[in-house]
Amino acid sequence: MSGDAEYERVVAQGTFDVLHPGHLHYLREAAAMGEEVHVIIARSENVTHKRPxxxxxxxxxxxxxxxxxxxxxxxxxxxxxxxxxxxIDPDCILLGHDQHHDIDGVRGALEGRGLDCDVRRASGREARFEGELLSTGRIFDRICEERC
Structure with a gap:
């Protein structure tokens, strides 16, 4: 590996329905950790923990x-x-700061499959100004308030 990257390949994952600064923060954090960032996009059918x-x-x-x-x-x-x-065979999976996945549960599942991979939780991004929207749900709420 070259540079300051701790890992060769980092995996991030999520729904990414409407992109916002929180998503970019998450992916930049993953990029700072690894030379390659691979993102797994959740299939609509598999999104059961929130609105599709x-x-x-x-x-x-x-x-x-x-x-x-x-x-x-x-x-x-x-x-x-x-x-x-x-x-993808990553060296690290970086879970989003607010994702519902349990770190120990993911680690256990990886071990059960013989995959040697670190699992970490990303930091959250603080709003930089009043009213900044860092959540897809809040973006949809604002759209409905102002346009519906």
């Missing part, structure tokens, strides 16, 4: 793939969260 995405899977993948910190964006597997992780 408005944008289609491929559109969300294409938008994330275009971001500077991202080496490659990949759609998640329909049945098994770990299939793309096995294919």
């Amino acid at each position: 995405p408005v944008l289609d899977d491929e559109q969300r993948r294409e938008m994330v793939d275009a971001l500077d910190p991202v080496t490659g964006a990949h759609l998640g597997h329909l049945e098994d969260f770990f299939v793309p992780i096995e294919r």
